[in-house]
Amino acid sequence: MSPAVPERALRELGRTEGGTDALALLVRDQHTRRLILLRALLDAATAAPAAPRPAEPAAGPREHWALLEEADRADRAAVRAVLLHPFAGPWAQRCLRGLTARAPTPELAADLGYFGALAAAAAIRAGLPFTVRLAAPAGPLVLPTLGALRTTPGPSAPVDITLAETRLTVRQDGAAPLTLEAARDVPRSADPRWQPVLALEPLREGAPPVHLDDLDPYRVAPPGTRRPGLSAATGPDPAERAGWARLWPRTGPALAAGGAHRAAEAAALLRCLVPLRPPPGSAPSGEGPAQCSATRREAFGAVLSSRPATPDHLAATLVHELQHTKLAALTALVPLHHEDATPRHFAPWRSDLRPFDGLLQGAYSHLALADYWQRLALGAERPSRSDQCWAEHARCHEQVGAVLPVLAGSGALTREGRAVVNEMIAVYHRLSAHPPPAGHRVRAAAYVRTARMIWRQRNGT
Numbered sequence: 001m002s003p004a005v006p007e008r009a010l011r012e013l014g015r016t017e018g019g020t021d022a023l024a025l026l027v028r029d030q031h032t033r034r035l036i037l038l039r040a041l042l043d044a045a046t047a048a049p050a051a052p053r054p055a056e057p058a059a060g061p062r063e064h065w066a067l068l069e070e071a072d073r074a075d076r077a078a079v080r081a082v083l084l085h086p087f088a089g090p091w092a093q094r095c096l097r098g099l100t101a102r103a104p105t106p107e108l109a110a111d112l113g114y115f116g117a118l119a120a121a122a123a124i125r126a127g128l129p130f131t132v133r134l135a136a137p138a139g140p141l142v143l144p145t146l147g148a149l150r151t152t153p154g155p156s157a158p159v160d161i162t163l164a165e166t167r168l169t170v171r172q173d174g175a176a177p178l179t180l181e182a183a184r185d186v187p188r189s190a191d192p193r194w195q196p197v198l199a200l201e202p203l204r205e206g207a208p209p210v211h212l213d214d215l216d217p218y219r220v221a222p223p224g225t226r227r228p229g230l231s232a233a234t235g236p237d238p239a240e241r242a243g244w245a246r247l248w249p250r251t252g253p254a255l256a257a258g259g260a261h262r263a264a265e266a267a268a269l270l271r272c273l274v275p276l277r278p279p280p281g282s283a284p285s286g287e288g289p290a291q292c293s294a295t296r297r298e299a300f301g302a303v304l305s306s307r308p309a310t311p312d313h314l315a316a317t318l319v320h321e322l323q324h325t326k327l328a329a330l331t332a333l334v335p336l337h338h339e340d341a342t343p344r345h346f347a348p349w350r351s352d353l354r355p356f357d358g359l360l361q362g363a364y365s366h367l368a369l370a371d372y373w374q375r376l377a378l379g380a381e382r383p384s385r386s387d388q389c390w391a392e393h394a395r396c397h398e399q400v401g402a403v404l405p406v407l408a409g410s411g412a413l414t415r416e417g418r419a420v421v422n423e424m425i426a427v428y429h430r431l432s433a434h435p436p437p438a439g440h441r442v443r444a445a446a447y448v449r450t451a452r453m454i455w456r457q458r459n460g461t
Contacts (some may be wrong), residue, residue: 004333010416013330014423016323016368017261023268026329030300031084033332034092038083041092044099045112061112064119067132071119075126081208082122085144086271086302087218093298094218110137114144114217120161121146124168124182131162136172139217140195146186147196148215148236149178198241200248200273203255207267212244212275213302219274220304221296230292231277231306240275243307250311251318257379258315258372266318269325271301278306293317295324312376312385316392319372323365336360336417337410345406346461348399348451353459356410360421363403367424370396370431378434390436394444397436400428402448 005013009022018026045061072079082088091114098108116134121143123130134141136157140148151159151172160171168182178194180187186196198212213219220233234240255263279292291313293305303321308314330336339356347354347362354362370393377389407413407421435441455461 005330005416007419010330010419011423013326014420015427016326016364016371016424018265018326020264020268023265023326026326026333027268029333030329031080034084034089034300037089037092037096041095041099041115044096045115048099061115063132064115067119067130068122070130071123071126071128074123074128078125078127079122082118082125082145084271084301085118085216086296086299087213087216088118088144089298089300090221090296091218094222109135113137114142117141117143124163124187127163127166129163129165131160134159134161140215142215142217144216145197145211147194150193150195151175195236198245200245203252203267203270204263208271210248210270211272212241213272214240214275219299219302227294229279230294230304231279233304234275234277240307244273244275247307247311247314251314254311254315254376255318258319258375262315262319262372265322265326269301269322270303270318272303274302274304276304276306291317293321295321295328297328300325300329312389316369316372319368320365323368324361327361327364330420334416335414336420337414338412339410346403346452346455348402348448351451351455351458356412359403360407363400363407364424366396367400367427369393370400371427374431374434374436377436387437390440391443393431394436394440395447397428397431398441398444398448400424402452404428 005025006021009018009025012018012022042061042065068079068083091111095108095111095115098105098111113135116132120130120132120134123132124143124146135155136151136153136159138153141151141159142148149159149170151157151170152175157172157174162169162171163182166182168180168187170178170180178189178191180189180191180194182188186199187194188196195215197215199209200212202209214234214236221227252263255266276292279290291306291308293303295303303318303325305314305317305321308317337356337360341355341357343353343355343358345354345356345359347359349362349366350358373389373393373396377386377393380386380389404421404425408425413421436444
């Protein structure tokens with residue numbers, strides 16, 4: 001096995017689980033990669049001859065980095081919480097692409113300005129007294145993990161941000177100063193120009209809160225690169241926030257009912273939720289069977305999702321998406337296969353051709369869902385809830401069974417990949433020891449047969 005991943009951790013992860021050490025290994029590696037990425041961005045921004053400079057007299061990347069270093073000396077944990085904000089990843093990658101392009105992109109100057117907002121947010125969380133001048137963005141000035149300020153955009157309207165003790169003051173020419181109370185958590189103010197993030201309660205004691213992020217400009221992929229079928233992100237909306245706030249407190253117990261390991265992995269990995277608009281087929285309120293969700297490999301710790309109808313389904317969404325997070329982080333540490341990226345495989349959860357890696361990702365997440373729904377079914381007290389959970393379990397279990405032979409038969413699996421797939425097979429058979437009622441098995445098998453028939457018709461195979 002790879003020295004980067006101990007055998008015990010690899011087998012735990014292969015079972016779609018992961019103990020404290022295994023999850024900490026993934027988190028630690030992703031954090032290291034993020035810090036290296038940010039340093040590479042700083043070097044590129046200061047070295048690129050064509051890099052746009054902020055409008056005078058706003059500070060530049062060097063000044064922002066110096067503020068970050070000073071804040072890091074004051075409170076390293078607080079600064080890491082900002083630097084490891086999931087959407088600092090896609091932002092940094094976007095900046096690097098712009099800086100290394102033949103000609104700077106039109107968005108590069110605004111993108112680089114986010115560095116200052118990141119540094120200011122880190123200093124606020126560290127409780128470091130500071131003053132920094134930032135260029136006003138075209139839209140709200142977002143302070144990552146904290147909130148957003150409605151400012152007057154324009155090159156001649158820089159924004160001065162000052163923290164003195166717990167008082168945060170924002171000044172911009174032509175506008176009244178804005179004062180906020182900032183005691184190392186989300187700053188508060190009754191001024192309507194300030195929109196704080198919604199901090200949802202931690203999933204377990206000692207874990208950080210989960211942010212409902214409907215503010216960050218980098219929370220979704222740029223147009224043209226988004227996954228088909230994924231609805232757009234919502235903006236700050238009081239009714240939408242209230243809906244999530246009502247749903248969230250019951251999600252932790254639903255996760256725990258699906259296994260203590262599900263609650264543990266969510267507490268270890270999840271940092272923020274990005275609310276998406278209801279997909280087609282939902283009621284205007286977002287309630288109904290239709291739902292969409294996703295993760296982004298470059299945004300470790302974030303889950304994008306429309307609002308599910310029940311706590312059970314929100315917990316299932318987290319189980320599903322966090323498996324993608326885990327497997328992507330594991331793959332960053334050690335390759336699991338050497339298959340090419342040609343789409344050629346059938347996956348019962350998709351109607352298109354899938355590459356081998358997509359097949360592995362999908363089987364892994366659906367196996368975790370089969371485990372989650374089975375545990376809920378076995379522990380359900382109400383017959384109606386038990387019946388619904390068995391239906392979900394049977395469908396996921398049958399879907400995984402349809403693709404495991406393809407994964408197991410691949411000659412391109414690495415030793416680590418073979419270990420992961422073998423553990424997946426063991427879990428699949430373990431789940432079979434508690435079969436659902438016969439009717440659910442029959443309907444699930446028919447579902448997969450129909451999916452295969454439609455797939456063959458659409459793809460000409």
